[in-house]
């Protein structure tokens with residue numbers, strides 16, 4: 546349930562209600578709106594009487610949250626959550642681009658890609674240092690050396706750094722270098738990892754699981770939020786279906802549906818969704834048209850020689866073309882890029 550405070554409620558009244566909520570065994574998450582404060586009460590709500598909270602000083606009303614995801618829900622927070630990132634942000638009026646190689650391969654290629662995508666208009670650099678590979682014999686990433694190159698690329702360009710963390714015990718190390726902790730599709734229901742990321746002081750980019758449904762995706766985000774980390778970015782990266790002509794299937798409808806269900810920023814990954822460089826730009830345009838707050842795109846200076854995911858990586862020139870055409874789409878739907 547949520548406790549909606551009156552517009553003029555004092556900080557003392559809010560503090561008192563937080564204590565009351567704790568006293569009945571629930572956790573209080575304070576959401577500061579522009580007009581009023583709302584307190585989301587989460588935990589086991591059996592036997593907890595909403596009437597008891599409704600009589601508190603400064604309380605306007607107590608209403609049940611119908612969605613199973615509580616803090617993520619639009620019912621709790623109607624204004625969009627805006628997450629600052631490098632020279633821009635995600636979740637506001639402007640569509641934000643995250644771009645870079647699938648994997649950090651070496652220092653030179655990373656710096657070259659970083660400068661190029663910054664020039665083209667990206668706000669963040671992606672690149673895996675810890676890679677979740679299907680094949681145990683495939684390149685697994687440069688680990689901490691890769692994180693160091695990413696940090697150097699941030700210094701050189703001002704881009705925010707987005708990189709994957711695969712295990713709870715890696716969170717402190719990755720958080721030391723990265724600006725955003727990426728949780729990959731294969732780890733979307735790694736609940737210990739979600740909890741560890743929820744305790745970190747960095748935004749989390751959560752990718753939809755290959756076979757996760759809509760509610761499972763939002764409940765995974767709720768794990769992070771419920772641990773106290775309010776900065777979660779949702780990423781639609783395609784799901785597994787019977788279809789074979791693309792690597793995954795991109796469900797465009799999930800973008801507006803997520804935007805209705807949650808206040809969190811929603812971005813799309815047309816690279817993993819399609820697995821084909823020739824389809825990345827059109828699907829990116831579709832995502833922006835459908836209301837995505839941003840895109841994460843794989844870019845490589847020489848896709849033919851990429852160690853991982855060359856088939857879906859854009860050249861620097863193709864990325865610049867994507868930016869120009871997505872900008873026109875953004876403007877057509879009342880946004881900027």
Ligand code: PEP
Pocket residue numbers: 647673677709728729730731752782814817
């Ligand atoms: C990635 O973005 O590097 C990645 C591995 O993607 P996903 O987890 O969506 O497969």
Ligand code: MN
Pocket residue numbers: 647648817843853854
């Ligand atoms: Mn990849």
